[in-house]
Amino acid sequence: MRRLVVLLAISGAACTSSAFAATLGIASWHLWTGSQTLTKSSCTLTGTSVTTDTYADEAHAGDNSSANTMKVAPGAGSQQWTFVRFDLSSCNIPSTGGADTATLSLRITNAPSTDRTLTVTPVLSTWTGASLANFSGATSLTYGSATTTFTTGTSNNVTKSFPVTIDVDALIKSSTANYGWRITDGGSGTATTTIGSANNATAANRPQLQISYEN
Amino acid sequence: MTVLAKLLGLGLAVAAISAAWAAAASLPFGSNKLSSGSAAVTACTGLSSLSATRSVNNAGNVTQVSVGTIPAACAGETLSITLVGSGNASLGSSSGTVPAGGGAMSFSSFGATVAATSLLGYRFAVVGA
Numbered sequence: 001m002r003r004l005v006v007l008l009a010i011s012g013a014a015c016t017s018s019a020f021a022a023t024l025g026i027a028s029w030h031l032w033t034g035s036q037t038l039t040k041s042s043c044t045l046t047g048t049s050v051t052t053d054t055y056a057d058e059a060h061a062g063d064n065s066s067a068n069t070m071k072v073a074p075g076a077g078s079q080q081w082t083f084v085r086f087d088l089s090s091c092n093i094p095s096t097g098g099a100d101t102a103t104l105s106l107r108i109t110n111a112p113s114t115d116r117t118l119t120v121t122p123v124l125s126t127w128t129g130a131s132l133a134n135f136s137g138a139t140s141l142t143y144g145s146a147t148t149t150f151t152t153g154t155s156n157n158v159t160k161s162f163p164v165t166i167d168v169d170a171l172i173k174s175s176t177a178n179y180g181w182r183i184t185d186g187g188s189g190t191a192t193t194t195i196g197s198a199n200n201a202t203a204a205n206r207p208q209l210q211i212s213y214e215n
Numbered sequence: 216m217t218v219l220a221k222l223l224g225l226g227l228a229v230a231a232i233s234a235a236w237a238a239a240a241s242l243p244f245g246s247n248k249l250s251s252g253s254a255a256v257t258a259c260t261g262l263s264s265l266s267a268t269r270s271v272n273n274a275g276n277v278t279q280v281s282v283g284t285i286p287a288a289c290a291g292e293t294l295s296i297t298l299v300g301s302g303n304a305s306l307g308s309s310s311g312t313v314p315a316g317g318g319a320m321s322f323s324s325f326g327a328t329v330a331a332t333s334l335l336g337y338r339f340a341v342v343g344a
Binding site: 029030031032033034035036037038040096098099100101147148163164165166167169173212214 | 256257258259262264265266267268269270271272273274275289292299330331332334335336337338339340341342343344
């Protein structure tokens with residue numbers, strides 16, 4: 001009996017406290033939750049229909065956009081710069097998407113006799129093979145900060161792949177600014193690196209851009 | 216003994232009331248008026264969905280996530296975002312206060328490095344008064 005009295009007293013107190021808590025304005029707080037699901041896809045670009053490439057030769061004027069190969073060489077007065085860009089439109093990536101990874105692959109058909117470090121730099125203004133026929137057309141372009149570098153090695157017919165994710169991500173988000181990349185050799189000497197172009201008869205020698213993206 | 220038991224019961228009751236009172240007083244919304252326990256918790260006006268876009272570095276890691284189109288009515292509330300990977304696992308999270316006027320918010324620190332390839336979605340929560 002006594003225990004029952006004690007239990008009733010405690011229960012009464014608990015009910016009172018519950019009633020008090022219910023007077024608080026909890027319902028006036030806001031709460032919203034939601035989610036967003038991303039879809040993953042990939043796209044590979046290669047060949048003349050989606051690739052524009054050429055090289056600018058400081059020592060020899062001329063439109064090289066139809067050549068089977070492109071060249072990269074250092075040295076004041078004899079520099080050769082390669083340019084390559086891809087038309088991303090066939091990938092149908094919405095501007096709300098983004099690149100998870102983007103890998104540019106170039107085939108070195110004729111390697112220099114000594115290992116060279118080449119620099120990949122995004123181009124920020126428009127160009128064509130004709131506009132780069134004179135080297136001044138290349139020097140007058142605007143460029144971003146170097147994206148990456150890669151080494152050539154000394155073996156012929158080797159594909160070099162390197163990430164350009166940050167640039168492709170930006171291209172996806174701003175489809176009007178797709179001017180591709182410049183490949184240069186900032187070292188000294190006269191070593192020339194020859195790279196397969198989109199016009200190359202051998203498909204494996206052509207530049208390729210592989211994109212894994214989300215939307 | 217009977218008197219002792221009653222006193223003990225009364226003491227416990229007073230203690231329980233005091234504890235409840237103290238707990239309620241410690242809540243941050245102390246002087247707000249009553250809403251019943253069954254009332255629905257609503258979102259800030261105009262908030263029905265959110266979407267995010269992210270930026271990456273050249274290694275493919277997420278550097279920034281931007282959440283757009285947050286209604287002005289959510290200003291001052293806390294937006295939390297969780298980056299979700301496979302199996303609905305959290306890859307990282309961040310939160311911030313919705314600025315006056317709403318609009319967009321950007322987050323650049325998630326407590327961990329998040330590879331964009333692993334990122335499969337986002338979870339959002341907006342909480343506030």
